[in-house]
Amino acid sequence: MTSDIERPNRPALSLHVPEPNARPGDEIDFSHIVIPAAGSVRKPDVSASPAETHELVYSLVRVLDDDGNAVGMWDPRLDPDQLRRIYRDMVVVRIFDDRMYRAQRQGKTSFYMKSTGEEAVAVAAAHALDREDMTFPTYRQQGILVARGYPLRDMMCQVYSNRADPLKGRQLPIMYSSRDYGFFTISGNLATQYPQAVGWAMASAIRGDSRIASAYIGDGSTAEGDFHAAVTFAGVYRAPVILNIVNNQWAISSFSGIAGGDLTTFAARAVGYGIAGLRVDGNDPLAVFAATRWAADRARLNLGPTLIEMFTYRVEGHSTSDDPSAYRPKNAGAAWPLGDPIARLKQHLVVLGEWDDAREADLLETVEAEVRAAQREAEKQGTLVTSSIEFPQDVTTMFEDVFEQMPWHLREQQAQMVAELEAKRK
Amino acid sequence: MTSDIERPNRPALSLHVPEPNARPGDEIDFSHIVIPAAGSVRKPDVSASPAETHELVYSLVRVLDDDGNAVGMWDPRLDPDQLRRIYRDMVVVRIFDDRMYRAQRQGKTSFYMKSTGEEAVAVAAAHALDREDMTFPTYRQQGILVARGYPLRDMMCQVYSNRADPLKGRQLPIMYSSRDYGFFTISGNLATQYPQAVGWAMASAIRGDSRIASAYIGDGSTAEGDFHAAVTFAGVYRAPVILNIVNNQWAISSFSGIAGGDLTTFAARAVGYGIAGLRVDGNDPLAVFAATRWAADRARLNLGPTLIEMFTYRVEGHSTSDDPSAYRPKNAGAAWPLGDPIARLKQHLVVLGEWDDAREADLLETVEAEVRAAQREAEKQGTLVTSSIEFPQDVTTMFEDVFEQMPWHLREQQAQMVAELEAKRK
Amino acid sequence: MTVMNMIQAINSAHDVMMARDDTVIAMGEDVGFFGGVFRATEHLQKKYGSNRCFDTPISENGIIGTAIGMAAYGLKPVAEIQFADYIYPAFDQLVSEAARMRYRTAGEWNLSLTVRSPYGGGIFGGQTHSQSPESLFAHVAGLKTVIPSNPYDAKGLLIAAIEDPDPVLFFEPKRIYNGPFDGFFDRPVTPWAKHPKAEVPEGHYTVPLGKAAVVREGEAVTVIAYGTMVHVVLATIEAEGIDAEVIDLRTILPIDMDTIEESVKKTGRCVVVHEATRTGGFGGELSALVQERCFYHLEAPVERATGFDTPYPHSLEWAYFPGPIRIGTAIKKALEV
Amino acid sequence: MTVMNMIQAINSAHDVMMARDDTVIAMGEDVGFFGGVFRATEHLQKKYGSNRCFDTPISENGIIGTAIGMAAYGLKPVAEIQFADYIYPAFDQLVSEAARMRYRTAGEWNLSLTVRSPYGGGIFGGQTHSQSPESLFAHVAGLKTVIPSNPYDAKGLLIAAIEDPDPVLFFEPKRIYNGPFDGFFDRPVTPWAKHPKAEVPEGHYTVPLGKAAVVREGEAVTVIAYGTMVHVVLATIEAEGIDAEVIDLRTILPIDMDTIEESVKKTGRCVVVHEATRTGGFGGELSALVQERCFYHLEAPVERATGFDTPYPHSLEWAYFPGPIRIGTAIKKALEV
Numbered sequence A, B: 001m002t003s004d005i006e007r008p009n010r011p012a013l014s015l016h017v018p019e020p021n022a023r024p025g026d027e028i029d030f031s032h033i034v035i036p037a038a039g040s041v042r043k044p045d046v047s048a049s050p051a052e053t054h055e056l057v058y059s060l061v062r063v064l065d066d067d068g069n070a071v072g073m074w075d076p077r078l079d080p081d082q083l084r085r086i087y088r089d090m091v092v093v094r095i096f097d098d099r100m101y102r103a104q105r106q107g108k109t110s111f112y113m114k115s116t117g118e119e120a121v122a123v124a125a126a127h128a129l130d131r132e133d134m135t136f137p138t139y140r141q142q143g144i145l146v147a148r149g150y151p152l153r154d155m156m157c158q159v160y161s162n163r164a165d166p167l168k169g170r171q172l173p174i175m176y177s178s179r180d181y182g183f184f185t186i187s188g189n190l191a192t193q194y195p196q197a198v199g200w201a202m203a204s205a206i207r208g209d210s211r212i213a214s215a216y217i218g219d220g221s222t223a224e225g226d227f228h229a230a231v232t233f234a235g236v237y238r239a240p241v242i243l244n245i246v247n248n249q250w251a252i253s254s255f256s257g258i259a260g261g262d263l264t265t266f267a268a269r270a271v272g273y274g275i276a277g278l279r280v281d282g283n284d285p286l287a288v289f290a291a292t293r294w295a296a297d298r299a300r301l302n303l304g305p306t307l308i309e310m311f312t313y314r315v316e317g318h319s320t321s322d323d324p325s326a327y328r329p330k331n332a333g334a335a336w337p338l339g340d341p342i343a344r345l346k347q348h349l350v351v352l353g354e355w356d357d358a359r360e361a362d363l364l365e366t367v368e369a370e371v372r373a374a375q376r377e378a379e380k381q382g383t384l385v386t387s388s389i390e391f392p393q394d395v396t397t398m399f400e401d402v403f404e405q406m407p408w409h410l411r412e413q414q415a416q417m418v419a420e421l422e423a424k425r426k
Numbered sequence C, D: 001m002t003v004m005n006m007i008q009a010i011n012s013a014h015d016v017m018m019a020r021d022d023t024v025i026a027m028g029e030d031v032g033f034f035g036g037v038f039r040a041t042e043h044l045q046k047k048y049g050s051n052r053c054f055d056t057p058i059s060e061n062g063i064i065g066t067a068i069g070m071a072a073y074g075l076k077p078v079a080e081i082q083f084a085d086y087i088y089p090a091f092d093q094l095v096s097e098a099a100r101m102r103y104r105t106a107g108e109w110n111l112s113l114t115v116r117s118p119y120g121g122g123i124f125g126g127q128t129h130s131q132s133p134e135s136l137f138a139h140v141a142g143l144k145t146v147i148p149s150n151p152y153d154a155k156g157l158l159i160a161a162i163e164d165p166d167p168v169l170f171f172e173p174k175r176i177y178n179g180p181f182d183g184f185f186d187r188p189v190t191p192w193a194k195h196p197k198a199e200v201p202e203g204h205y206t207v208p209l210g211k212a213a214v215v216r217e218g219e220a221v222t223v224i225a226y227g228t229m230v231h232v233v234l235a236t237i238e239a240e241g242i243d244a245e246v247i248d249l250r251t252i253l254p255i256d257m258d259t260i261e262e263s264v265k266k267t268g269r270c271v272v273v274h275e276a277t278r279t280g281g282f283g284g285e286l287s288a289l290v291q292e293r294c295f296y297h298l299e300a301p302v303e304r305a306t307g308f309d310t311p312y313p314h315s316l317e318w319a320y321f322p323g324p325i326r327i328g329t330a331i332k333k334a335l336e337v
């Protein structure tokens, strides 16, 4: 044991704080992003050992090449109708996002979050799952609801916290919940859904059910303890769950390096836990579909969890409360080298001869009309009321659902509130 | 999207619950343990990239071979005096443990925990660190205090919660704390010390200091969220910290498979986070020393954290409250194929011609006497008092150190307690 | 009827429910093969399989997080947190998730989830095996909290908790697992066998949540307690010869105010007793409620006898623990005027 | 003196302390380059380097765990938890570690650690951007909790917190970052500029922890509040024409009982106001203390006006929020008899 109080032979330490390679004013620089050619990544057998997947965590599963062709072992060989359904759903999400974003700007609600550029991660994955599988989304997988045919109007009613809001005005906009559509209630607390998904999957296994769970988490949120608990439990009990990490490279203003993204890939976490892992081009709908289906098949065969890094980019601000030009170059989203998932699938359909300008115009018109109609319907049920006590909802519902049975203290408080509102209205 | 409500094509899932390969009544079976030959593992340069260490996480750094020779690149080439100091310290720990265990059985204290078989993990590592480096131990690294020369009597006074207990009777036995000896206060809450160690190391780096931190956690406790936070922060900020996982393969009654140990090694966690990792024969004092020194050198060069799995075996019960024969074969500890760290270092010293029976007898006698003397001294200060209010300590100290200044409510309560004791004594 | 100690009663509640309802499962650290460090889940793995009773990784966060997922699926998990002092890593999942699930989904998802945990002091467990954190959970809308004081109630309340459609925290005063403790640390321990509440039916029955028990009727003063403290209070008033009415709260939330009000309006005096630290403890809430609702009946201030506002000190336990002197002093103060 | 809003005052407290003492560092999610989602740490990274002001991973647990280690080393970290609703993952590190460190080491280690967090409702933040969890921390021996109500106090208290040798939780009522809020949601917002407490010295000064402020003297009733509620109370009594004495508690723990007792003994009546849910809230503790210590001066029960015992509902905010009607009703009730 050395004991040198003055420690003359010991050099000074220093702290390393990761920095992105471009800040506002700098040229955006994606040169560090390594992009393997589409089709270049091996597809392991569905019954492969976790270790056999581990080289994949350092690569990138890609199916669509630059010319719009589907290539390689991971091509899921979907028929054109299904491709068009996926395409359409992504278009719906984008148009929906745009309208709701504008609605927030118009003061019709308090908050909104878009998923621009990340539509494939939700939509194509939902298409690869069974309708009965349970998804545990974050606030950026509204695409799952769309893909499963949840009414746009109901989504909007939730966003507006209006009379027809299925969640009775209790939740922030976009914190959807739908048991029937296999869409687990979104939490405002990051990462909590991850162990819940694992628990749900364990329960399905305990019951000899056949349904699996699919969970989502952001790159930034992987730092939470819940992430670790989830992956640990999933591995130990071989839970039938897909653990998606949506690496859009930003967490509000901090880049993925602050979550450890400079050290290795997020998919590599799978190696550390000894479970199967994949790293996927999240802007390639076919790759997303294929990887999800592969992981789902594994889970259904009782081969346990797969951790999938969906590598993508958050093209717009974090939410309506955020202005990304304060912390990254303005054109960052547009410069993302892996392109736009909607444009890429469209190109593929065109290459296949299954899409053309007329169909595109037709689709846009139909979807725009559909979204507009839903919005009109939703707004008939009101929009968020902020400076008034003329609530769209029956305000006494505030005290319901704290417990199944309302205890005396809540009944008393309910009566108190009713009296208060009467007093206020006088 | 498939939608088959009856799901006829989907097989039933089932839950996997890991089980150890032997339970009470079974023959103990260590045949699954892969033991690479001593000296067979490459030693990377201290400035190697984390990736260059990653093959090591699936192997086992071993220096002492079956014949007691130190072999291979990892041989730290310690001089015989240092070897004898390490040997002596381990012997002290074992004898100390035995006496305190007996003291607990004699009713002199409430609780005790031994580190039998794991002495090298603490002692040899402490010898490889600077005296000023801060250690963040669990309850099984009492060897660090011994190696740093902390008075045995003071340790015992803590165990006895007596008049001279440096912690004033406030902490459970064995929850030592000594700032001067670089031994961070042991917490009853598992894993909390891990991010604290990383924070301490970050602070050292922020201040341009040269001291590093070394943290310990058990295999079972790696499942806690604190483990994940610690390794994430350590990687992101390249904190000068050694993150030891003491894999003694048990966590009270659950085996390491319940912590994920059936899926991969604990050292492999390093791969998932993209930091340096080593897997070390924790019963080989020279391997422990060499790995610790290597990781310390890396940290001092601002190359960041190293995660080290110290592979060992919990030879005895978890604590005085535990009887391991309820959940594993009786002879498990004795059958551990990697032997006993004290016996192995002794064999090495004998092979070197630096040890013999006379010296052994002499050492045992001296240490026994020393420990006995310390115990006598400690017991002069009293032992734990349970069914009485004749406390060895000044009982009013109970209200000190909640805050630096005692607020009015604690002063009032202190007075109340004094009055109560007077009433009780009447 | 059989004589059971509290551990046996709790074990029996599991057993009865696991036999009746195959969606009931037991999980936690050391809960499976070993049957729990206090043996509350002994034999269950053997009887019901490791699918329904299993060890978990040491991650309280993961235990509650996955149990929430299981409850969302439709199971009725009974999760053990090895000591209440170790529930804090799971605090977020309990407070932000379990408590909110029904509300934030407008009733779409409810969680029939029970979280059991050995709790309280009196066993020389030091700072991290002695805590009483009930008031932290009582403040959280959406959680029920239960603390039994005897084997009969323990089994009946635990079955009621497991059957309850909402998340219930079930804190088990570990000091009285093997026998009621009167707070006189220098007297010999009495086993449960001698206590009437150790007569426990072998089969299914419930003790309703949200209902307190008047365990002793009296006229002079109302003493509200729960868990271990019920026994200490009874021993205290017996020793002091005080004709107190003693309420065993049993459920911390929802509070049984009817029983409390009725009693205080009769006696005109009230003392609240708990092991937890005083400031911000549940005694403050009870005291506030009593004076809000019985102000004009109160002849003296509501007194509190509680743990002190320090961490739980290992060797000074009998100076820390709210024993007969502290409780007796508070009661006498309430009777003074 | 400059006119500052609360964010500017908090930013200035950091700036003053980081300039004076190079062991002070600022850390948290989005705290570095961006300067925090509420901009409380703006410019600090640029001015003091990313060594002393930096972003952290999204792990509240890790933020507090590492900050404890830094404080153990001897730094004075000021850690931001982005919203108080997200402090629960760090609950264990705060309760089991930060709060206990000095005690369990018999004074060998102390933690000069400040945890700041935007707090409270009134901004349509829904369930997870509106909570007021102060009572959870007030119950924990070893933690101090501070809640400022204006820019002057915010800066002075934050500096005192940073200089304090013990861990301090510093909750910032986000509704009043930009201007005092009187609770009349249909009136125009007033900025801080017009408020006397927006006159803030640019340099170093402290407002002592543990000292309440009597923000309005009065004879009829004592109203105890803190944070946003101070302004709502003042507006309410003005609207109702009540001669109340209003105490801004400022520090939740340690409680300034001297100031409270003096006032209640004068007025004989007391109302406690907070945003947090009622049951188990800090109002219960205050109510209990007041009736314990001022029982014979009280002419009416101590009343509480608080948030309701439900999760914080997004769109029903103005029915949930304890506004002038709720507070006025409680005060009038306290004055009735």
Ligand SMILES: Cc1ncc(C[n+]2csc(CCOP(=O)(O)OP(=O)(O)O)c2C)c(N)n1
Residues within 6 Å of the ligand: A138, A140, A188, A189, A190, A217, A218, A219, A220, A221, A222, A246, A248, A249, A250, A251, A252, A314, A318, D029, D058, D082, D086, D089
């Ligand atoms: C427990 C918790 N901590 C902090 C926040 C505040 N917050 C909301 S979103 C966000 C960033 C999340 O980033 P990431 O996980 O990468 O998801 P993304 O928004 O990029 O999809 C933060 C810090 C929160 N909601 N919950």
Ligand SMILES: Cc1ncc(C[n+]2csc(CCOP(=O)(O)OP(=O)(O)O)c2C)c(N)n1
Residues within 6 Å of the ligand: B138, B140, B188, B189, B190, B217, B218, B219, B220, B221, B222, B246, B248, B249, B250, B251, B252, B314, B318, C029, C058, C082, C086, C089
């Ligand atoms: C947060 C927390 N949860 C549970 C416990 C109870 N407990 C004490 S030691 C232990 C087992 C730890 O096993 P491991 O980490 O492998 O360490 P080892 O005892 O083998 O050295 C458990 C579960 C605790 N002390 N803290």
Ligand SMILES: [Mg+2]
Residues within 6 Å of the ligand: A218, A219, A220, A246, A247, A248, A249, A250, A251, A252, A314
């Ligand atoms: Mg992100």
Ligand SMILES: [Mg+2]
Residues within 6 Å of the ligand: B218, B219, B220, B246, B247, B248, B249, B250, B251, B252, B314
């Ligand atoms: Mg272990």
